[in-house]
Amino acid sequence: ITNGVEWFARERVTVHGAGALRWGASPNLLGDLRRLNTLLGTHPAFGPGVAIRLVQEREGNALAILRTPPDTSRSLLALVNLDASLAQPVCWPADAFDPADDTPDLLGDRPPAAVRQGASRRLILAPGQVLCLARDPADAPRLERALTAPPPRTLAAVHHQRLRATALRLREVLLPDTPLAPDEDPDADLL
Numbered sequence: 302i303t304n305g306v307e308w309f310a311r312e313r314v315t316v317h318g319a320g321a322l323r324w325g326a327s328p329n330l331l332g333d334l335r336r337l338n339t340l341l342g343t344h345p346a347f348g349p350g351v352a353i354r355l356v357q358e359r360e361g362n363a364l365a366i367l368r369t370p371p372d373t374s375r376s377l378l379a380l381v382n383l384d385a386s387l388a389q390p391v392c393w394p395a396d397a398f399d400p401a402d403d404t405p406d407l408l409g410d411r412p413p414a415a416v417r418q419g420a421s422r423r424l425i426l427a428p429g430q431v432l433c434l435a436r437d438p439a440d441a442p443r444l445e446r447a448l449t450a451p452p453p454r455t456l457a458a459v460h461h462q463r464l465r466a467t468a469l470r471l472r473e474v475l476l477p478d479t480p481l482a483p484d485e486d487p488d489a490d491l492l
Contacts, residue, residue, distance in 0.1 A: 333409075336448065340407050340433065343447045344440065345370035346377040356397040363391035363426055367398055376436040377407070382426035392423045400434055405441035407433040 341347045346368040356378075357365035366379040378398040382389045399422065406412045412432050415422040426432070435441065472479075 336409060336444075339447050340444060343444065344377070344407070345372060345375050354397075356393045358392040358394065358421055359390075361390040361392070362387075363389040365391050365393035365397075367393075374437055375440065377440075378432075378434040378436075380424060380426060380430075380432040380434065382428060382430045385429040388425050388427055390423055390425050392418070392421050395420055395422050398422075398434065398436065401438075403438050405435050405438055407435050407440060407444055 345351075348370060350371045352367075352369045354367045354369070355364065356367045357363065362382070362384045364379070364381040364383065366381070367376060368379065369376045376398065378393070378400070380391050382391070395417070400412070400415050402414070404412065408431060410430070410432060412434060413424055415424050424432075
C-alpha cells in the first residue's frame with residue numbers, strides 16, 4: 302500500500318519529500334486495514350498448507366475463491382467484484398461452500414443472502430465489494446477478540462530466530478575452536 306492511501310491522499314508521493322499526505326484525515330481506511338491485517342495474520346485460511354481454488358461459475362466480472370486450511374471446518378469463501386463502477390453477479394457451486402443464514406463476513410459487511418440456483422449459489426456484489434465468508438460462525442468472535450487484544454510485541458517466528466542467533470553467538474564465544482560436526486545441522490533447533 303502506498304504511503305498515504307489509508308488517508309485517501311491525492312497528492313503525488315515523492316520519496317524524498319515530506320508531504321502531509323492527509324495524516325489524520327477523516328474518513329480513512331485505518332480500521333479496514335487493521336481488520337484485514339488482523340484477519341490475514343490470525344486466520345488459518347491465510348496460513349501454511351492452505352488449498353486455494355477458484356470456484357466461480359458463469360457470468361460476471363467477479364471471483365469466488367475458496368481457501369481451505371488443513372482444518373477444513375475453518376474454510377473461507379472470498380467473493381470479489383473486480384468492477385469498481387458496476388455491481389456484478391458471482392456464482393459458485395453449493396458443494397464448495399453453501400452459506401447459512403448465520404454465515405459471517407469477516408471483513409465486517411452483512412452479507413446478503415445467497416440465492417439458490419439449482420446446485421449453485423449466486424450473489425450480486427456492489428461495485429468493488431469484497432466479502433470474506435467464514436464456514437465456521439465462531440470465526441467472527443475470534444476475529445473480534447484478536448482485534449481487541451494487544452498486539453504481540455514480536456512475532457513468534459522472529460522471536461525464535463533471534464533466540465537461535467543468540468545461541469549460535471554463544472556457541473562461537475564459548476567453543477571458538479569447535480566447528481560444527483559434518484552431520485550436525487546448523488539449522489536444527491539449538492535451544
